[in-house]
Amino acid sequence: MLVNIQGRKIEVTPALKSYALEKVSVLNKYLDGNVKVHLTISVEKKVRQRVEVSVTAKNIHLRGTEESEDMYASIDMVMDKIARQAQKVKEKKKDHHMKDPEVEAAQTIIRENADEAPVMSDDEAVSDIADSNKLALVYRSNETEKIKVAYYRSDGNIGIMES
Numbered sequence: 001m002l003v004n005i006q007g008r009k010i011e012v013t014p015a016l017k018s019y020a021l022e023k024v025s026v027l028n029k030y031l032d033g034n035v036k037v038h039l040t041i042s043v044e045k046k047v048r049q050r051v052e053v054s055v056t057a058k059n060i061h062l063r064g065t066e067e068s069e070d071m072y073a074s075i076d077m078v079m080d081k082i083a084r085q086a087q088k089v090k091e092k093k094k095d096h097h098m099k100d101p102e103v104e105a106a107q108t109i110i111r112e113n114a115d116e117a118p119v120m121s122d123d124e125a126v127s128d129i130a131d132s133n134k135l136a137l138v139y140r141s142n143e144t145e146k147i148k149v150a151y152y153r154s155d156g157n158i159g160i161m162e163s
Contacts, residue, residue, distance in 0.1 A: 001028065001035045008042035010071075016041070019072060023079040030086035031057050041071065051078045060089055114138070114147050125150040126158050 040052040050067040051074040062085045066078035117140045129137045136151040149161040
């Protein structure tokens with residue numbers, strides 16, 4: 001992580017610099033890789049202590065600005081804001097990667113020959129599907145020799161399709 005701290009109308013003291021670096025280090029748990037952080041610390045009208053932060057990483061740009069009467073409080077507030085933004089980015093990235101299309105595409109289609117379907121009556125097919133955990137059953141009718149499918153309908157009943 002590359003951190004650049006710049007002061008406008010204020011000298012960046014070693015104590016202020018170490019405090020800012022400590023607060024910036026929180027971003028390590030949210031952002032990986034080549035992260036650049038630019039802090040600009042400024043004083044306006046000798047009262048307002050302003051801190052601007054810009055964070056750049058791969059395809060990520062976070063910005064935040066806070067001001068108060070205390071420089072350390074301004075650093076705290078702006079880094080809390082940036083940490084929340086970074087956390088949202090990490091969660092969004094995590095959710096996006098959970099839906100991996102390659103995993104879904106890894107399923108293979110197995111083609112089966114309909115001639116191998118068991119021969120049975122409609123009553124036997126309904127009884128077989130009701131007694132098992134199957135959602136559907138392909139069978140050959142013993143009366144008409146046609147391929148039929150017994151399946152559970154969305155209303156809870158069992159339907160039979162005929163080719």
